[in-house]
Structure formats: structure tokens, C-alpha cells
Amino acid sequence: ECILSGLMSVSGKKVLHMDRNNYYGGDSASITPLNDLFGMFKMGDPPAYLEKFRDWNVDLIPKFLMANGALVKLLLFTGVTRYLEFKSVEGSYVYKGGKIHKVPCNEKEALASSLMGMFEKRRFRKFLIWAQNIDENNRATWEGIDIHKDTVKAAYEKFGVDQNTTDFTGHAICLYLNDGYMSSPAIEAIRRIKLYSESLARYGSSPYLYPMYGLGELPQGFARLSAVYGGTYMLNKPDAEIVFDETGAVAGVQSEGQVAKCKAVICDPNYATDRVRKVGSVIRAICILRHPIPDTGDKLSAQIIIPQNQVNRKNGMSIISFKSSFQESACFS
Ligand SMILES: *[C@@H]1O[C@H](CO)[C@@H](O)[C@H](O)[C@H]1NC(C)=O
Secondary structure, eight states, X not given: OHHHHHHHHHTTOOOEEEOSSSSTTGGGOEEOSHHHHHHHTTOOSOOGGGOOGGGOOEEXXXXXXXXXXXXXXXXXXXXXXXXXXXXXXXXXXXXXXXEEEEXXXXXXXXXXXXXXXXXXXXXXXXXXXXXXXOOXXXXXXXXXXXXXXXXXXXXXXXXTOOHHHHHHIIIIISOOSSGGGGGSBHHHXXXXXXXXXXXXXXXXXXXXXXETTOTTHHHHHXXXXXXXXXXXXXXXXXXXXXXXXXXXXXXXXXXTTEEXXXXXXXXXXXXXXXXXXXXXXXXXXXXXXXXXXXXXTTOSEEEEEEOGGGGTOSSOEEEEXXXXXXXXXXXXX
């Protein structure tokens, strides 16, 4: 909603942004201080050893940005980058056979990886080079696979890679949530492999970026953009509601007895609970650890992907971790 309010304000629309919360970003906010986070989940006061509570910024929906991905392009295009500082995430890992391994994504890493045996490494390297060298406009680079018709599975089979390799390729490089992608045309996975490699090439240690003070910086940045272009912001309106006309069409929004009329409302599902249908769910947990995650070394920030087959589940899992000194390390705009 914040991103759209920013974009619409820039393109000359009149935007009123109303929020029941006293912070921007709804479920995508980063909560600070720690007392507020504990309060949100009705957990009483945080234990004293987690001092200083004001230093905590906890994402409700943690995610990393792909350095070369669409969101970063949007940030650059709108100039919202001027309100944010980013850091490169230091590690990208995948879980296999009870251990955590670095995700290999170039030829050198493929050959050095602890993930695969000697022959498998060579097969994976060939597959990787094939995917990276594909030019969608030049059939000669496809090497016999019709990238728009043949499936990802067919491409894996052509190179003879085993299931452990397809596990980390699909989940930790292409970032698919489950194995349904295998029956899609190969081109989708190829684009994702290229995105990962190009993003990795940009900053080095991982393809991911993260805002210095948490993901909640993103909605805030776009809200600022909206305000600069004439958008009006009203936070902390717990009674905010959508107003409908007699035909059931949206007519405006209201709070404290005042109605603002409008032609369109964009909202998160919490504001229209009787008009939305639940189609799935995601389980999230926030863990405060006393120690680094084993095998991630002294990385200040890392992502670990657990492919579904490695733990006999129907969906994969991702873990995002930060060390307490994350904010003290160098950043860039
Ligand atoms: C995948 O890896 C596990 C443990 O690392 C190994 O036991 C298994 O044989 C491997 N599977 C294949 C198909 O190579």
C-alpha cells in the first residue's frame, strides 16, 4: 500500500493514506522497541538481559531483496534509495544431509562446493554454464532444449544432475517454495538462475540486500515519497473503515465521524475481512538466539534455505539471521 501510494502520488493522483496502526507498513513493518514486539504477541515484558530494548528492530515478515531484482529497480527508478541505506547480506546457505553448506553459484564455487561429489560437481557446473549462457533470442545457445516448451525437469535430466542438486538449485538459487516449478517451462528457472548470478556478481558475498534498519524502512521510504508529492498521511486511526454505497461499491473511507470520498481504495486484507478469501498460510517464527547458527561462521547476516525434500515436507523453509552487531558494520546507499 505504501509503495502504491508513493507511485500514485508521483504520477499525479490525489492520495490519502490512512492507517489503524501508529506506524507505517502494517504487517510489513519492523517493530521497535522490543517492548512493543513483546506487547504485540502478548508476551509481557522482554527479559532484562535483552537490553537495550530501543536497539531492536524486528521485521514481522523478514525478506531479503535480490540485488538485481525488480524491487531494487523500483527503488532506483523512484529515487526512494535516497531515504534508505542498504547492506549486502554476507552469506547464502542451503541445508543438506543435516548440514549447512554455502550455495554455489559460479563455476569456481561449483567445483569447490562441499554439497556434491566429484562427478556431480561437473554435471552441475555444466548445467550452470548452460543456464547462464542462454540468450533467449538465440536458439543456438539453448543446446537442444526448447526453453519455452520443455520443462525444468527435462533440463535437469539432460545434464543428469541428481535430486540433491535439483533441491538446492530449485530452492536456494531459484527460491521456489516447493517443487511444483519442475513441470513449468525451463525459461522461468533459467531467468531465476541468471538473476541470482547477476545479483551475486554485484556485491560479492551473497545476492541479497537488506535495509540497514529493517525491512520496515521500505514502506516508510515510499510514504515519504508520497508526502513529497502531495500525499496526505493519517496514522493511528484505529477506527478507520471503508465506506460503501448502496450498490456495495466503494465510496470512501471514514474515521472519527469524518468521511473522505474516493473512487478507489487499496488496502490490506485486514480492512476488508468480509470481502477476502483465505487461500493459504505461512508459518513464521521469530527466534532470539544466544549464539550464531552453526556453520554460518561469523557472518553478520545470512540466509539459510531448507529444501522440502531435505526434511520431508511439502514446502521449503527459509531462515534469515542477523547478529547484534549488524547495524555497526559498513553500509551503502
Ligand atoms: C543426497 O545426499 C544425501 C546425504 O548428503 C545422500 O545420502 C544421498 O545419497 C544423496 N542422493 C543422491 C541422489 O545422490
